[in-house]
Amino acid sequence: MFIALDKLHNQGLKQAIIVVPEKSIGASFNDEPLRQFGFWADWHVEPKWNLCNAPGADNGRKVKSVKAFLESDDKVLVCTHATFRFAVDQFGVEAFDNRLIAVDEFHHVSANPDNKLGLHLGQFIAQDRVHIVAMTSYFRGDAEAVLAPQDEAKFDTVTYTYYEQLSGYEYLKQLDIGYYFYSGSYTDDILKVLDPSEKTIIHIPNVNSRESTKQKIKEVELIIEALGEWLGTDPMTGFQFVKTPGGRILRIADLVDDDPTKRDRVVAALKDPAQKNNRDHVDIIIALGMAKEGFDWIWCEHALTVGYRSSLTEIVQIIGRTTRDAPGKTRARFTNLIAELDASQEAVTEAVNDTLKAIAASLLMEQVLTPRFEFKPKNPDNGPEEGFDYGDGGYDREKCNVGFNQETGQFQIEIKGLLAPKSEEASRICREDLNEVIATFVQDKTTIERGLFDEELVPEELTQVRMGTIIREKYPNLNEEDVEAVRQHAIAALNLTQQAKKTLPGNDRGGSEPVANTAFIDGVRKFVMDVRELDIDLIDRINPFSEAYAILARTMSEDSLKQVAAVIAAKRVSIPYEEARALAVRALQFKKERGRLPDINAQDPWEKRMAEGVAALQRYRSQKKAAEVSGGDMNA
Secondary structure, three states: OHHHHHHHHHOOOOEEEEEEOOHHHHHHHOOEOHHHHOOOOOEOOOHHHEHHHOOOOOHHHHHHHHHHHHOOOOOEEEEEHHHHHHHHHHHOHHHHOOEEEEEOOHHHOOOOOOOHHHHHHHHHHHHOOOEEEEOOOOOOOOOOOOOOHHHHOOOOOOOOOHHHHHHOOOOOOEEEEEEEEEOOOHHHHHHHOOOOOOOEEEEOOOOOOOOOOOOHHHHHHHHHHHHOEEEEEOOOOOOEEEEOOOOOEEEEEEOOOOOHHHHHHHHHHHHOHHHOOOOOOOOEEEEOOOOOOOOOOOOOOEEEEEOOOOOHHHHHHHHHOOOOOOOOOOEEEEEEEEEOOOOOHHHHHHHHHHHHHHHHHHHHHHHHOOOEEEEEEOOOOOOOOOOOEOOOOOOOOOOOOEEEEOOOOEEEEEEEOOOOOOOHHHHHHHHHHHHHHHHHHHOOHHHHHHHHHOOOOOOHHHHHHHHHHHHHHHOOOOOHHHHHHHHHHHHHHHHHHHHHHOOOOOHHHOOOOOOOOOHHHHHHHHHHHHOOOOEHHHHHOOOOOHHHHHHHHHHOOHHHHHHHHHHHHHOOOOOOHHHHHHHHHHHHHHHHHHOOOOOOOOOOHHHHHHHHHHHHHHHHHHHHHHHHHHHHHHHO
16 A cells, blocks of 8 residues: 555656455555555555455456446455456456555466466566566465566565564564374364464365365354354344354354355455444354455454465465464464364375375475574674674674574574575575475475484485476576575574574474564574574484474374374385485585595485485496397397
């Protein structure tokens, strides 16, 4: 809203068009009195130009409204992605010249030529006669590029972290994330994680998931039964009244029942702008596919999701439902309720995959909750920088220092032996993309399996070899020195977050609170002070998944944990070719530094593993040579 008003009044643009993925999100762009926050203008949308509020689903009629808006003197239009696509198809990109196009939930766009919205955006960028704001949350959740690299390079990136968001709030100061396991039916165990006194959105499992009973209406009835005695339905809102054993009357919104006469009434009641600031309007929302991205209920304190969601973006969106500031709301939480393992092999494999994905999602959310990391190589010329607090003893030139800037939410951490990025692109990645690198790393199935359950793992196999391979694949234009610099920065960010987590309250339950208080900052400082010297070799020797395993062991039954470990151990294979090659590269670096190759009988597990990699690569090359000779004989 602020950006659009500035472009309209100060940058000479004719109109602003806000494009959202679904009608329910349009309510987020209703009138707002921005002057009360010190801005010079209020946000106003003429009711007829918020097409998300228009009745019916007739896109033809709404496309005509877009044309009428473009020909009017009014300033702001809000419509869905679908309406916008149809309008561009009908009128062409030229009709939108000299306007702002702000696309909310931009992860719906794709560089894939089959993605119509992505195709249109590419045309707008090529023509270069509009201003574009692309808004999205942290992770897309799939491997497909949102924009072509040459188009993305034209944007300025502005990252607004969860840490900054929560630090700027008046009331909400803590966000907890946890995963819990249940056996049997989730409706039997739901009250173990659901507190009826908290404003909660419950997302029941997709009907195709193993957690689902395949009877979604019955599941809602069982949740209501678990909460208390059903008293009837409010004829005005469609909310269910439920009396708890303690005598409290809960107002429950059921968005699972897809009878349009019922659901439309409930949706309208939830969107009622007159109730936006009424905490008592509704207590619990039960949903399946709704109430995720852009759904605006500021009072939500708990997002309870049953079953794993395959899209990481979807998880971030659900968590985002809890992160609105509201009077009296000091703490919010996200809980992923996951089924424990079944006896059948097929179910065990599926459960293992779900568990690993849930852990990856938790690790990533912990990462985006942290302040920004700025890593610096430790050298004698370093000194304290203005605005950074270096702890009780102040800056110490003899040690690696941890500085924190409360105003910017930025860590400055000195690490001995750290490589600084040389190219502009590598510097940008270290500044802006570390979480994307970490996302790829922790979602890599083999990486997380080995990190959690391979008792013979040498951490450097993941921190050096696997992370290095991922960065080469993700950024093929970086030279080897910059690949190593990015690798070091990414693994430092991940491992320092995990080490700091050890000291955080709630860690025994799988929760975390690296937000808007000193706990996380103190945790990083404690780790740096406890080690003799913070250097990159020490960081590389930490298994990034060790803390996640410790939490898993406390939240999952011993038998289930053994089953998971057994399934993963059964799949273990010898060193794959690419890993052997990467280990051999590390072995050459070792030889350059020590004057000898790694010894396969060494006591040091990393030296031994490098030697095993060299031996494996030699075997692969021998096999290839033998195959070529054999093929040559046959040809002869």
